[in-house]
Amino acid sequence: MTNLNRHPASFRDPSGFIYEKDGTVFRFVSSTYSQHFQKLKSSGLYNDLVAKNQLLSFEELIENHTGQSDWLTTLRPLQIPFLNYAWEWSFDQLKDAALTTLAICKSALEKGMILKDAAHFNIQFVNGKPLLIDTLSFEIYEEGSAWIAYRQFCECFLNPLLLASYSRMEAHKLLLAYPDGVSASLTSQWLPLSSKFNASVLLHVHLHAKVGVKKIKAADATTKPFSKKSIFNILQSLGDCITKLNPDARASAWNNYYSETIISNEYLTEKKVIVSSWLKTITYTSALDLGANDGEFSLLCNKEVLIVAADFDSSCINNLYLKLKQNRASNILPLVLDAMHPSPSIGWLNKEQPSFLSRKSFDLCLALALIHHLVIGKNISMEMLAIFFAERCTYLVIEFVPKTDSKVLAMLQSRKNIFHDYSQENFEAVFAVHFEIRQKTTVLNSERTLYLLQKKR
């Protein structure tokens, strides 16, 4: 294991682990998992799930990189272009991840297997779809046993979705605060009384919270056979309940930005024409659209490359996710991200799930109608912003919104104007330290200026 990097989050399951070798991620499968692995393949479950685009596919190698004696096989899974976590998913992303987990468990049961864990960590959005990435989550179903991952599923998926749907909490924020999931007792306390009129919520949450934990020991000691049909019923009931859930309908601050804003349609059309023409003049293999709103500009990017469309407004990101799902635009990965509080690195030793900013640098960044929010709204200096972008990308499409702009004037009405160096001249001077201007143009009918910047060598 000297030249291999074992993944810091891969230590819980003795059946195997993930490691990186020469920039490629591999999975070591231990001989203790042999029976389950054979069943996964021989039952047709693996092929079935890969065909349905629910499970991360892998290639099997007969090469033991690790030198460990309990080696069974080596898997080279499909490489994930950009890691993403539940605290960055919008409501419908978490909902689809939940429904995929249930659908996989159901398919597994039909083939005599079951999911031994059902955490949101096992799901990644790859090419627009939630995929189960943990190949070793399957085990042979033992006749008479209950679903071992039931509680974990409720805590990781059902409870945050219910809280987001009934109590106006945001599921992604809950899951950052409670990475292992929200317990039934907390959920039961936080849900409104009306939730008790929903039979599924009554059973899976309120009853779950009530049934004495004190009784668990006694019950587990006298386990009676549990029928397969009962597990199917539980999966069905969870699926029915989650399918009907919708995010809180109260509009967010930003999800009607383009339809309700006083900024004209001509401005938006003109801006799209300019950005689109600039993007054709540069080569990039990945892009980050910060403050993506409903993704109008992410959609202008090259459809063959990975585009991460990030916005702090979960409602905008949810709309974008649903739109992309409908249009099958799989290259864009919408994520909820607050630039002021980007996802931290968490887990054991702070290494299990890396922070957003440490995961990848991008060839291109889009920062359209963004910087006035950071400078005037959040007191980030121009210098700090220039360094931020210089550390992230080679090309930068950025929009300068002057103080005379109606949006900025509105922002300044409610606060003291301490932003004396917020001017176009200063913006250019500060960014010129790191970037050179490739293109610059004012947008029709506005005082705003668009720039295409390239990082200095």
Next chain:
Amino acid sequence: MIELLYIDPGSGSYLVQVIIAAVLGVLFYFKNTWLWIKSFFTKPSSKPEEEKIDDKP
């Protein structure tokens, strides 16, 4: 509550599942019976007997 801390996060839900499964068994029995009765009064093109978990979210 304290006892919960000593239980493996993945387990400890057996009793809850037993109760939920019993209730669901009764609910689904009545639901399916109702759908079966309803099927006599509706056209054959109506919904299938059991609503499936969506395989393609």
